[in-house]
Amino acid sequence: MSQAIVNTVRQFLEEYIRVEKFENDENIFAKKYVNSLFAMQLILFIEKSFGIKVENEDLDIDNFSSVNAITDFVSSKSTV
Amino acid sequence: MKNKQLLESLSAYSKEVLIPQAGEYDACQAVPQSVVAELAKMGVFGANVDTEYGGQALNAFEIGKVSELLGYASGSLLSLFTVHSMMTFALQRWGSDWQKDRWLTPLAAGNLIGAFAVSEPEVGSDVNGLLTEFTLEDDCIVVNGSKQWISFAQTADVFFVAGKLNGAPATLVVERDTPGLEITPISNMYGFRAGMLGKLTFNHCKVPKAHMLGQNPLILAQIVGSVLDHGRFTIAWGALGLSNACVDASIHYTKTRYQFGEPLYQHQLIQQMLTNMLVATRSSRLMCMDAASARDESDADMIIKTAAAKYCSAENALKTANDAAQIHGANGLSDQFPVERYLRDAKVFGIIEGSVQMLQMMIASQGNQWISH
Numbered sequence: 236m237s238q239a240i241v242n243t244v245r246q247f248l249e250e251y252i253r254v255e256k257f258e259n260d261e262n263i264f265a266k267k268y269v270n271s272l273f274a275m276q277l278i279l280f281i282e283k284s285f286g287i288k289v290e291n292e293d294l295d296i297d298n299f300s301s302v303n304a305i306t307d308f309v310s311s312k313s314t315v
Numbered sequence: 316m317k318n319k320q321l322l323e324s325l326s327a328y329s330k331e332v333l334i335p336q337a338g339e340y341d342a343c344q345a346v347p348q349s350v351v352a353e354l355a356k357m358g359v360f361g362a363n364v365d366t367e368y369g370g371q372a373l374n375a376f377e378i379g380k381v382s383e384l385l386g387y388a389s390g391s392l393l394s395l396f397t398v399h400s401m402m403t404f405a406l407q408r409w410g411s412d413w414q415k416d417r418w419l420t421p422l423a424a425g426n427l428i429g430a431f432a433v434s435e436p437e438v439g440s441d442v443n444g445l446l447t448e449f450t451l452e453d454d455c456i457v458v459n460g461s462k463q464w465i466s467f468a469q470t471a472d473v474f475f476v477a478g479k480l481n482g483a484p485a486t487l488v489v490e491r492d493t494p495g496l497e498i499t500p501i502s503n504m505y506g507f508r509a510g511m512l513g514k515l516t517f518n519h520c521k522v523p524k525a526h527m528l529g530q531n532p533l534i535l536a537q538i539v540g541s542v543l544d545h546g547r548f549t550i551a552w553g554a555l556g557l558s559n560a561c562v563d564a565s566i567h568y569t570k571t572r573y574q575f576g577e578p579l580y581q582h583q584l585i586q587q588m589l590t591n592m593l594v595a596t597r598s599s600r601l602m603c604m605d606a607a608s609a610r611d612e613s614d615a616d617m618i619i620k621t622a623a624a625k626y627c628s629a630e631n632a633l634k635t636a637n638d639a640a641q642i643h644g645a646n647g648l649s650d651q652f653p654v655e656r657y658l659r660d661a662k663v664f665g666i667i668e669g670s671v672q673m674l675q676m677m678i679a680s681q682g683n684q685w686i687s688h
Binding site: 272280294 | 409531534536537540541544612613614619681
């Protein structure tokens with residue numbers, strides 16, 4: 236797992252998540268740290284920051300549920 | 316170059332036909348088919364569609380300018396462009412190849428007109444509370460329920476419909492001639508009177524499964540959210556157009572109307588109103604440009620910036636139209652002057668595609684990341 240991706244994702248999430256501390260494996264949707272509006276912003280951020288295209292078939296909540304999940308998703312798309 | 320041509324053609328057509336005739340459309344509560352055909356010929360209905368589907372592929376600033384030109388002429392024409400482009404946006408971003416072939420290309424050419432059907436008699440902003448039901452039946456989806464306040468329902472060929480499938484939000488496309496779909500015109504609205512609104516009633520209306528867009532909750536959140544976001548953007552620019560129209564009408568009126576031996580514009584309290592109108596209109600423009608810039612950059616903040624632009628522009632349109640009517644005195648309440656229509660239409664901007672209050676909630680909860688910088 237790339238630490239650079241983790242750092243970039245965390246930096247973005249910290250701007251939106253209003254809790255003092257959250258772990259990389261915490262489910263940000265299940266814990267209601269974010270809402271569906273944020274999901275749109277997150278996908279725009281991922282596409283722009285990592286230069287990848289999020290396709291319809293990628294839009295599974297499991298790909299975006301935590302810092303670790305997002306990092307895994309970005310890594311897998313980057314190697315395609 | 317092609318884009319510049321579209322904007323120039325639309326600007327000229329607006330001055331020659333749309334602005335002079337908009338009052339008639341309002342009085343008759345209809346947009347003539349000849350106008351729709353002319354807008355189609357210019358490429359307006361494919362403004363936000365990629366060239367591979369026959370569209371114009373305009374950038375956000377250019378889409379904003381189209382919206383501003385239409386909003387200047389008529390709120391109803393703006394709503395035609397808005398609901399149609401919401402549908403083309405959804406199909407282009409989320410549609411299957413089959414859906415694009417069937418609907419997107421003819422929509423971009425203006426051979427089909429699209430409409431957006433989310434609101435229901437009992438449901439407005441709360442998409443999770445939709446009562447329209449989609450039920451799977453073999454290779455079809457059966458639609459039951461009703462939709463209310465659907466702009467251009469009276470003439471649209473295809474409808475982008477939101478409902479619930481197995482309790483979760485879902486969207487699909489319904490063609491006008493589908494058995495079980497009944498369309499009832501709605502007349503005598505307060506504003507956007509030429510918006511040709513209608514109520515859709517789906518009574519065991521069966522469409523092929525291939526008409527569905529999105530198959531899981533995250534895609535659906537993206538579809539509905541991004542389509543509304545697109546609509547907010549065009550409405551924001553359209554409201555800016557209406558503010559501009561109010562300013563132009565008021566400047567013209569205050570230069571030609573004399574009271575106490577001097578033109579109205581020399582009276583200081585009139586100058587105060589003109590100043591407020593000019594500054595409000597300029598602030599709307601800057602907010603719209605900020606949103607357009609974020610959209611062209613695919614910036615994550617584009618959604619909240621668009622919401623803020625729509626909020627600002629809608630509020631300013633209402634204030635500006637109110638001042639314009641006040642400046643015109645009794646003339647401002649007469650259908651012999653366009654400001655009476657501007658005031659009625661301005662009220663609509665604060666309600667459609669996210670009410671002022673819904674947008675305030677969005678901005679308060681998510682806006683500090685960029686507003687504070």
